[in-house]
Amino acid sequence: MEVTTPVRTLPYRKLELYEPEGDMLTLQLGPQHPSTHGVLRIKLHLDGEKIIKAVPYPGYLHRGVEKLCEQLTYVQMIPIVDKDDYIAPMHNEQALVMAFEKLLKIEVPRRGQWLRSLLSELQRVASHIFWLGTMSLDLGGALGGGSTNFIYCLRERELILDLFEELTGSRFHYNTHCIGGNRHDIPAGWAAKVHDAVNLIRARLPEYEAMSCNHRLFIERMRGVGVLTGALALELGITGPNLRASGVDHDLRRDAPYDAYREIPVNVQTAKEGDCLARTHVRLAEMRESLRLIDLLIDGMPTGPINSSRPAKQANQIKIPSGQAYASLESPRGELGTFVVAGNGEANTSPYRLKIRPPSLHALAALPYLLVGHNVSDAVAILGSLDPIMGEVDR
């Protein structure tokens, strides 16, 4: 077969061919900049204030997690991957253990599955709330410094962190998933607290909407900015809310259901426009949907064991036969997957190679396409609206 290779123009515009209208300037945004969501450097080539070329340089937080995982045993590495996407550690752990369970062919008991989904949805709400807060902070001046929204959002996030702290003993970096299920069962009185927190957050969601996507200044800053078309998003491998805001109806919770999502249908939230405002709308709608799911999950929580066996306590307790598996789930940022190459011909206690598929990496790869033609102040808005977490990008 003749392979027809489409000629693709990469967004690296040839600067020599560009005829500037104003003064040319090269601006290094980052790596230490409060609005780069961690340590990211973007080299912006400016014509006056207009961006004509943007080149992101990630890697300032590359900690060698994949190399470390090759050295550790399957039991030891679960708290390590917590630190990858530090806004949603629950999903990191679960994506990892799901790959191991796939190789071991272990089925998690029903209550364990429901508990995992419950934690996942709580974490999604916490993550989206945090995103809204930092996004408002990024927009800065137009929203009175953005601090109001930030402080309100983090107030609600603390409610969920308190729930997690009561369950697992840690505000984040939980180490609560283990191969075959979960480590911590729901303590007495916890369910009522979840309901309280959910009701409080639900009651306050209209406040957030009033401060964000119903706020005139917010809309002015976000509408039509950083338009990501559905086709480009698919090509770039962008997943999660960023993809759904571009009109592509794709959510692993519904399309490749795992855990309790096999029993509870998820209403997938989409928007057509693909701009920063659409991404805000989708995340707020997802928060509402997650709150609905949390109520369903906590009310319908089945009885029984949460783990298929006693959680491993010794480092060498779990051996995985030789094989390769890929497992993924829908994290707040998109498809978070783990590809594990276990053993090198024989069963072993640590993997031969572990690769984490980070959704944020693909979202960041859209920056050279999205930033061109916008002003510098919009660069920060676009970057924030993609919700990248550098710990996950660089690992």
Add this chain to the structure above:
Amino acid sequence: MAVIEEPRSYFHPLYDVMLSTPGLSVGVAPLDRLLTWGLKNALWVFPMATSCCGIELMASAAARVDLDRMGTIMRASPRQSDVMVVAGTITVKMAPRVRRLWDQMPEPKWCIAMGSCAISGDFYRNLYPVVPGIDTFIPVDVYVPGCPPNPEALMHGLMRLQEKIGLQREGKLVPSEPRPDFDAMVRPPALSRIGDAARAADLSDRQEQAALTMCPDAAPGVVEDEEKGFAQPATQATPPLNTELVELLRDRFGVTEFPLNAPPVVSADKHLELAATLQKMGYRQFLFVAASHRPAKEGSEDLCEVAYGLRTVGAGTKEAIWQVRVPTNQTVPSLVPLFAGADWQEREQYDLVGVKFAGHPDLRRIMMSDDWVGHPLRRDYPADKECAPWR
């Protein structure tokens, strides 16, 4: 790398004058106390936040803990701040920037190392890209241990710093804060130093022996008796192979082996054609590239296995995963012409594993700095590789 302790103007600027003029201190002392009070209670923080601890730093500035009431506010510019809070892992690539930002801060200045990564590197301290503690290149005044420390712990650290500043201004001897001894508190994971000449030849064997004796009957699977309260480990159904992919590979690409627990192997010259065919069949979403290095052994040469994953979009989504096996010095056709999403992923695999992708428009390092030598995720690359002067 040892820290060169520079002269830092903790002391009163008129100290020498006061010594030479008896009686002046009586008049100056109340003013001096006022200055000290002001300095202590308006510590403006420069958040050198890189990772997880940075989130707790933000949380401590937010509603619940509210550092503002201590006179501590976040300033995004080093030139306006008094305290640098280093929150998060500092990598070799980031360390020169941290040092430069520290140098840009005006005196008097202090530094708080927040979290175990900033203190000692913690889990990552024996790994190639991580600086084992920021006190190897900037002087640290207060250590706040934790992973990450709670906002309350950070607040306590700031209060300790306030005490320290008060003592320093009074000219009292301030005991230097010791670095928390993590080596005594936690046992670091033993890193196997593959391909390291300094490593004893039988160490790997002994480690493996130790691993097996702790759990002698370690059969594949979870090893523990089922007790009351735990379910029988139910067996997951074997994940079905993607029949669409299997038929395609068998009929048009001559692949005969389809193992249940590994992706099928496709020859490198058919790889691009396969990806193009799959893209036309609806596999439009690019998932991942994962290269793994197989060092040369007897009977086989130095190999790289590159696994690719694609996915269909929408209801009933399916993933297609296959792998290409090439000798390490040969190239793999790049998928960037078909999937723009492969760009950064292939750059990452080139950077970390050293696989060269033919036809990639922009193949350069992405995670490590441009002058880095070697490919860290190769099996023969020592995990605790030194990188002078940072680690």
